[in-house]
Amino acid sequence: MATGRNHRPATRSRGIPEATVARLPLYLRALTALSERSVPTVSSEELAAAAGVNSAKLRKDFSYLGSYGTRGVGYDVEYLVYQISRELGLTQDWPVVIVGIGNLGAALANYGGFASRGFRVAALIDADPAMAGKPVAGIAVQHTDELEKIIEENGVSIGVIATPAGAAQQVCDRLVAAGVTSILNFAPTVLSVPEGVDVRKVDLSIELQILAFHEQRKAGEEPAAAAGPVAGSGAAAGSGAAAVEAAAGAARAGARKASASAASGGPEGDVPAVMPA
Amino acid sequence: MATGRNHRPATRSRGIPEATVARLPLYLRALTALSERSVPTVSSEELAAAAGVNSAKLRKDFSYLGSYGTRGVGYDVEYLVYQISRELGLTQDWPVVIVGIGNLGAALANYGGFASRGFRVAALIDADPAMAGKPVAGIAVQHTDELEKIIEENGVSIGVIATPAGAAQQVCDRLVAAGVTSILNFAPTVLSVPEGVDVRKVDLSIELQILAFHEQRKAGEEPAAAAGPVAGSGAAAGSGAAAVEAAAGAARAGARKASASAASGGPEGDVPAVMPA
DNA sequence: AGATGTGAACACTTTCACAGCC
DNA sequence: GGCTGTGAAAGTGTTCACATCT
Numbered sequence: 001m002a003t004g005r006n007h008r009p010a011t012r013s014r015g016i017p018e019a020t021v022a023r024l025p026l027y028l029r030a031l032t033a034l035s036e037r038s039v040p041t042v043s044s045e046e047l048a049a050a051a052g053v054n055s056a057k058l059r060k061d062f063s064y065l066g067s068y069g070t071r072g073v074g075y076d077v078e079y080l081v082y083q084i085s086r087e088l089g090l091t092q093d094w095p096v097v098i099v100g101i102g103n104l105g106a107a108l109a110n111y112g113g114f115a116s117r118g119f120r121v122a123a124l125i126d127a128d129p130a131m132a133g134k135p136v137a138g139i140a141v142q143h144t145d146e147l148e149k150i151i152e153e154n155g156v157s158i159g160v161i162a163t164p165a166g167a168a169q170q171v172c173d174r175l176v177a178a179g180v181t182s183i184l185n186f187a188p189t190v191l192s193v194p195e196g197v198d199v200r201k202v203d204l205s206i207e208l209q210i211l212a213f214h215e216q217r218k219a220g221e222e223p224a225a226a227a228g229p230v231a232g233s234g235a236a237a238g239s240g241a242a243a244v245e246a247a248a249g250a251a252r253a254g255a256r257k258a259s260a261s262a263a264s265g266g267p268e269g270d271v272p273a274v275m276p277a
Numbered sequence: 278m279a280t281g282r283n284h285r286p287a288t289r290s291r292g293i294p295e296a297t298v299a300r301l302p303l304y305l306r307a308l309t310a311l312s313e314r315s316v317p318t319v320s321s322e323e324l325a326a327a328a329g330v331n332s333a334k335l336r337k338d339f340s341y342l343g344s345y346g347t348r349g350v351g352y353d354v355e356y357l358v359y360q361i362s363r364e365l366g367l368t369q370d371w372p373v374v375i376v377g378i379g380n381l382g383a384a385l386a387n388y389g390g391f392a393s394r395g396f397r398v399a400a401l402i403d404a405d406p407a408m409a410g411k412p413v414a415g416i417a418v419q420h421t422d423e424l425e426k427i428i429e430e431n432g433v434s435i436g437v438i439a440t441p442a443g444a445a446q447q448v449c450d451r452l453v454a455a456g457v458t459s460i461l462n463f464a465p466t467v468l469s470v471p472e473g474v475d476v477r478k479v480d481l482s483i484e485l486q487i488l489a490f491h492e493q494r495k496a497g498e499e500p501a502a503a504a505g506p507v508a509g510s511g512a513a514a515g516s517g518a519a520a521v522e523a524a525a526g527a528a529r530a531g532a533r534k535a536s537a538s539a540a541s542g543g544p545e546g547d548v549p550a551v552m553p554a
Numbered sequence: 555a556g557a558t559g560t561g562a563a564c565a566c567t568t569t570c571a572c573a574g575c576c
Numbered sequence: 577g578g579c580t581g582t583g584a585a586a587g588t589g590t591t592c593a594c595a596t597c598t
Contacts (some may be wrong), residue, residue: 331583
């Protein structure tokens with residue numbers, strides 16, 4: 001019995017694909033900007049460009065939400081803003097607590113886009129007694145002892161961990177025990193949580209290492225003809241562009257620049273070769 | 278010209294899958310911890326647990342790097358640390374500049390795991406003249422005017438943008454023009470870059486919105502879950518939880534505070550309401 | 555004409571399950 | 577016996593291309 005982990009009800013349900021969910025905030029941001037400029041409608045092409053994705057993907061994404069566009073015309077900006085907000089659950093208020101008010105925690109507390117959209121910083125919590133009472137971003141920091149009380153009284157279900165790595169798991173456990181079911185973790189640790197609790201992590205170090213990997217690859221490639229600035233594709237992830245072929249030359253410039261060439265995010269393995277510093 | 282975007286040489290080549298690359302830093306961190314505890318070898322099962330993934334995935338990932346394990350035994354910790362470090366390009370030194378030394382920039386500059394592995398903060402840059410000369414994390418902040426000079430003199434190829442959204446694209450353009458080919462963007466904007474430049478973004482607001490989406494879903498479901506603590510799976514990504522199915526009650530800790538009910542407002546045609554900035 | 559919405563093809567990722575080596 | 581390494585299967589995500597509707 002315990003073994004059985006064979007079949008899972010699949011993710012069928014009728015849910016929106018995770019990849020799509022991850023892009024909705026992007027669309028929402030682009031739409032909000034259009035809304036502020038009082039633009040009434042957009043085509044999938046325009047909106048896609050603003051969000052940094054391609055239009056086919058955007059249309060497919062929207063198709064999971066419903067048919068909110070008008071053929072031959074495009075999408076109504078205000079209407080879409082509302083629909084996406086609703087889908088993301090932003091039409092309700094989400095009280096959030098930030099634990100660990102160091103440099104990072106303070107930065108998060110001060111981050112504007114935070115409160116602006118459905119999220120409200122309900123409390124700032126730190127383990128340092130010296131911090132207690134100090135105002136950060138207009139909110140008085142409270143001591144960790146109050147954690148459970150704060151969570152319960154405010155009905156907090158989303159917690160942000162910005163503590164040192166060593167304290168993260170313990171803080172996480174307390175948050176979860178107190179009722180938090182979604183955690184955004186900035187500490188460089190893997191958190192263990194019970195089923196049903198979502199954890200997303202943001203890790204500077206990991207992102208840099210991924211960049212370094214691609215950077216290292218670039219070093220071994222030919223600078224090819226600078227094709228000229230093209231609208232960036234945003235995330236490095238995707239494939240992106242066509243790439244080099246074989247190309248033997250070794251133009252490589254003496255300085256450091258030059259690099260701008262084809263093969264962007266694309267892995268397109270080639271000779272590694274170590275680059276100078 | 279410019280049109281042709283027809284065929285892509287496939288991602289065949291020798292490349293390591295992007296998904297695998299993204300996990301290597303995770304493995305490396307777990308391995309480093311083991312190394313510090315002088316653990317000589319690990320099994321895929323153990324290491325996977327420490328990294329928060331499952332063992333099949335880990336073995337598959339490693340298989341792209343080569344055959345670095347020993348059947349019946351496991352992997353040699355030190356050896357793997359070295360191989361992964363090399364694959365990620367961490368055996369060389371990567372000078373990095375951070376632009377925008379506000380709360381967040383300062384937090385990044387102070388972030389330890391930064392310098393610890395291959396990365397070195399070569400300079401801190403800010404547009405505010407009042408910041409110039411001030412030491413942050415032991416490094417004197419320099420003015421934006423010096424940007425190009427700094428990039429060139431230090432051979433910087435990785436830049437971190439921690440400026441307000443409004444300044445990000447401009448800073449990005451200058452970084453790229455000066456020779457930077459990898460950018461880590463913390464500003465909530467889509468950056469446009471020439472081909473060949475990698476951009477990765479870290480966006481608090483987006484992460485929170487993704488959490489809110491899942492949180493909203495949970496609200497409409499049976500409290501079920503709570504099957505007992507299982508190693509956290511890390512990213513919320515996957516289906517996870519499913520919950521559907523029969524689902525036995527058994528809520529663990531009390532205090533479940535059911536934050537807000539699911540489906541808010543009416544599904545169809547409702548007043549859009551303009552979102553705040 | 556112009557743009558959405560979507561089935562179908564393709565590409566990438568994860569998981570399974572077991573052969574092969576220690 | 578134990579554990580890695582890997583084909584094959586299954587599941588997800590992306591792109592194409594065109595039917596469909598305004």
